[in-house]
Amino acid sequence: MKQSYSIILPAYNEAAAIGAVLVDLQQEFSKEEIIVVDDCSTDGTAAVAARYPVTLLRNVQNFGYGYSLKRGIKSAVHEHVIILDADGSYPVAALAPLVAEYEKGFDMVVGTRQGSFYHGPLLKRMARACFRALSEFATGRTIPDINSGCRIFRKDLALRFFHTLSTGFSFTTTITLAFLLNAYAVRYLPIEYHKRTGNSKVRYLRDTLRSAQIITEAIIFYNPLKMFLLCAAIIFCAGIASFFIGFYSPPLAFLFFFTIAASVATLALGFIAVFLKFTHDAHS
Numbered sequence: 001m002k003q004s005y006s007i008i009l010p011a012y013n014e015a016a017a018i019g020a021v022l023v024d025l026q027q028e029f030s031k032e033e034i035i036v037v038d039d040c041s042t043d044g045t046a047a048v049a050a051r052y053p054v055t056l057l058r059n060v061q062n063f064g065y066g067y068s069l070k071r072g073i074k075s076a077v078h079e080h081v082i083i084l085d086a087d088g089s090y091p092v093a094a095l096a097p098l099v100a101e102y103e104k105g106f107d108m109v110v111g112t113r114q115g116s117f118y119h120g121p122l123l124k125r126m127a128r129a130c131f132r133a134l135s136e137f138a139t140g141r142t143i144p145d146i147n148s149g150c151r152i153f154r155k156d157l158a159l160r161f162f163h164t165l166s167t168g169f170s171f172t173t174t175i176t177l178a179f180l181l182n183a184y185a186v187r188y189l190p191i192e193y194h195k196r197t198g199n200s201k202v203r204y205l206r207d208t209l210r211s212a213q214i215i216t217e218a219i220i221f222y223n224p225l226k227m228f229l230l231c232a233a234i235i236f237c238a239g240i241a242s243f244f245i246g247f248y249s250p251p252l253a254f255l256f257f258f259t260i261a262a263s264v265a266t267l268a269l270g271f272i273a274v275f276l277k278f279t280h281d282a283h284s
Contacts, residue, residue, distance in 0.1 A: 003080045003102075004080065005032045006032070007025060007082045008035045009022075010068035010083075013042060014197075017197035018086040018087075022049065025092055026052065028095065029095070032082075036055070038057065039062050040058070040059050057075060063167060064169070065167075065169050070171075074159070081152065081155050082095065082098075082152045083152075085150070087196040088196060091191070091192060094150070095152075108187070110145060110148050113148055113150075113191060114191065114193060115194075128146075131215055135177060135219075138227070143176065147169075147172040157184060161174075164222075170215070177219065181223050227270070228270025235266060238259050239256050239262075239263060242256045242259055243256040
């Protein structure tokens with residue numbers, strides 16, 4: 001390895017898995033800084049981590065996955081950061097190819113999850129596909145895995161976007177959008193995704209709604225015209241539909257003029273948002 005790395009593991013109730021992950025990290029990355037951020041675990045995770053030569057940070061409350069990563073990144077000694085889950089789902093052996101690719105000059109390298117344990121139930125797949133489609137529309141880039149928790153990136157770039165990064169499970173989604181929407185070089189490499197040890201902390205309905213909100217906020221912040229353009233297109237299509245419905249129900253024909261006006265107004269708001277963003281960026 002040409003660079004030195006800080007490896008950050010956010011952990012919440014991962015006592016059953018974190019020891020094996022740390023053993024593997026010690027074997028593969030014995031000279032690198034390893035930071036475990038315990039998010040107020042109740043199962044002895046911190047005690048297990050303390051048996052190993054790591055920097056152990058303990059949150060006083062359960063603040064969330066993204067908060068723990070942010071704390072670890074701020075504490076990192078090195079300018080190149082690796083993040084990895086503490087549940088054993090990402091094999092440590094998969095990091096070496098990611099590091100080799102990163103050292104070619106990419107700003108971020110992401111492990112694209114593969115295998116049966118990644119796909120999950122139908123509802124999860126549908127939500128993931130919708131978020132991926134929205135993100136790819138906003139960025140104009142193919143995104144094989146928008147929220148992989150195994151990735152390498154530059155600390156200084158992450159700090160630049162801290163004010164927009166989620167403190168919850170959507171941290172990885174928002175940092176992906178931040179890098180892509182600001183034209184940084186992001187590379188994806190496939191990795192095998194293993195069955196996690198212990199129970200998942202994700203609550204599908206709550207976290208799906210939260211992810212939708214955060215993705216929308218990130219797009220509006222970095223590329224507002226795309227979001228307003230999408231909304232204007234949806235309203236315009238509704239207007240076209242109302243035009244044809246008007247042939248069969250004349251009282252509804254007025255909806256055509258209303259929706260077309262609304263789509264134009266939405267697009268105009270998009271241009272105003274872009275102007276305000278440029279003005280803000282020029283003075284920041």
